Amino acid sequence: MFKFLLSTLIFLSVSIVFAQDNFEKSLDSVQTLDDVTIFFEKNKKAKGKVIVFNKVKHHTRMAEAIFGMRVGAKKSFSDAPQKTYYKVIEKYKIPYYKVSVVFLDGNKKSIDEINAIRKKVMAKYREGYMFTDLASQYSMDETAKRGGDMGWFKEGDLHPEFEKPIVNGNYVADDIFTIDIPEIKAYYVVVMTQEQQLIDEVKVLKVTEPRK
Incomplete structure (x- = not known):
């Protein structure tokens, strides 16, 4: 019985890690706004949206960190019980x-x-x-x-x-x-x-x- 429970626990742990890896790989593939649409089609349970940070209007620590990131970079924030990612799609001056x-x-x-x-x-x-x-x-x-x-x-x-x-x-x-x-x-x-x-x-x- 113990071996069965241990095997089940290991299987679930591996499944979770595998799912996390797949989610991150899918997120890593996002490079353009068109890719965002494809990402949500593949990850229907994921919740998110594209937001815009403006250098004049936004002065939070998070905004400062995001302005310091390169295009394509992502940063995760541990919002228990779920992890939230911010991935830079475009940087420009307007x-x-x-x-x-x-x-x-x-x-x-x-x-x-x-x-x-x-x-x-x-x-x-x-x-x-x-x-x-x-x-x-x-x-x-x-x-x-x-x-x-x-x-x-x-x-x-x-x-x-x-x-x-x-x-x-x-x-x-x-x-x-x-x-x-x-x-x-x-x-x-x-x-x-x-x-x-x-x-x-x-x-x-x-x-x-x-x-x-």
């Missing part, structure tokens, strides 16, 4: 933009009222008023609470008609200008708070090893 705005709602004000407010905001800014104060006073959406700050964004994150003049306008920090999006009745005064920056990003496959 242009990001940072602006602050005064948003004016065309559903609530006429175009004449909007233009009068924008003229006043731009004049006060050029006189030396802080744009954060002007946004807090005049902006008509939640950005007013942040002094107009839109945060860092990349092309494709926001409405294309909002992004277009920012991406293509060759503006420098502290430049002030207007943007109109009549089809959604959105009107803006915009200040470039920082010039375009190329920011490091990493695409990582985060996957938890399936339970045995």
